[in-house]
Amino acid sequence: MTIRRLLAGVAIALVAIPAYAQQPAVPGWAIGRPEGSTLAPHAPRLTVTPADQLPVSSLRLPPGFRAEVYAHGIPGARMMAEGPNGTIFAGSRAIGRVYAISRNGDGTTRTRIIAQGLPQPNGLVMIGNNLYVFAVNRVLRYDNIEANLDSVPAPVELTQAFALPTDADHGGNHSWKFAALGPDGRIYTNVGVNCNICETDRDKFALLVSFNPDGSDRRIEARGVRNSVGMAHHPATRELWATNNARDWAGNDWPDDTLHRVRRSGEDHGFPFCSAGRADPQYNASRDCSEFVQPAALLGPHVAALGMRFYTGTMFPEAYRNQIFIARRGSWNRERLSGYDVVVAHLDAQGNVSRIEEFMTGLRDDANQRFLDRPVDVHVMRDGSLLVSGEQLGAIYRISYQQ
């Protein structure tokens, strides 16, 4: 549409139909979004992809590592949690399912759907024998789940106890949860911001929060974190670390997604005033970015840095011990694709990030600007191997190491 035609249309509307005279202000989600852009989220794939279509042979890893398909036929599989008997549970977003993936005697896997029809059940926490599912504001506890995979009893409803903001409170934005169990026995989760970028209630949104497992004693762990879909506690220092998705529509190369280190509960990490350590072009409100906690690392613009775990196994070389594996689901709000891989954040003796290193690549086809799968979460198995969930193709890859 040309500007002239558009203006003509507005003029007709103004003259002929006064009801249309009140054109809306630019809505929050459209801030910075140029009218001529055609960047949009990539289409999800929510149907089964057969094993022989999985790009496991395209995966690139450092020497000595190998990748195999651990499980497949799990459309939309995202965040993973492991039960005491080795069942891998996987949450999802759009398809609304929670999966249970158990190992058969012959090494193959069996996948069951243990919950469905839930609103974006992305956050999973295993505490003892009980699985907690966080689906936006709904919180459900499936007791003794591994003993009941074939006939899952009704869950215990904890939604009111946690009293998380509803999807309507979020306006649909960043309402899905990541959840992790802290070394203090509390459940850590995110409350994402209710927009792309906006003035928001900073006591309600853009937070990392923790609760007792019964939903009581909410505590703000970090403020001004736009949307974290990955958290873990350092195995030695017990500090909380989190990935963060930065805002859209501020250019191809800014801001970076970030890694955050929370030294004390309640620290302010600066959103929406500052992102990736720099002033926001629309929402800085004259705040000095140095007054906020700086990101522990920059993880790349628009990469969608999501699930993260400290490597606590012994299978991988010593250099990986207590380092952070991070899944980068991959960009949409960028003209050229970025991410679609797993990286390692290496920490020095002081616990500062010394470098970000590519670990699992091969899913991003730069020449053709296509991607083969989208890594969303990582999980360290008890044998020290690393699982990587691929949401786009509904697969879980297993990475092992042999000298």
Add this chain to the structure above:
Amino acid sequence: MRLRLLTATAALAVAFCGSTVAQDAARGGSLAAERCAACHGDNGRSQMPETPSLAGQHASFVTLQMILIREGIRQVPAMAAVTEGMADKDIEDLAAYFASLPPGPPDDRPARDAALYAAGEAVIGPRRCGVCHLPALTGREQVPRIVGQREEYLLRAMTEYRDGQRVGADAQMNSAMVGISNAEIAALAHFLAQHD
């Protein structure tokens, strides 16, 4: 429990990224004649109020919406029984069939109201419709073709997105409809329905 469904579709060969290479549009056509045509039209152009036309709709869009309906994420009472337990392959073949049909307006499309049409056209730019639906508003992948669609269906869909009664794979449409008035939705629906 849908384990049977998961394994039953494991033989399906699919090229990635929304490609419909391996889907069987002819098989989809047979399924559509049996299950879809009564409401969505023999040629995929709906003659039934409140029921969308699917002819020329993108396969990824049809597949996604049918999965959301089958899973109970998107509530469409008239579709619940049709999609219950439907295999992924059936859905993908149906989507390939509808994508192969030439799009077009319903036979009963009413006359154009020039003022309403112009008012609707004026909302397209400020609402950034073309960013996702593309400037021609013909959509791509999971984003639907919206031109030539039934007017009352468009009106209902936009209203449901605005009011949080409908969700997609993400919240893009909910965000795009924040704060829009009923009058603007009516104008948009008229413009889109009349625009080819």
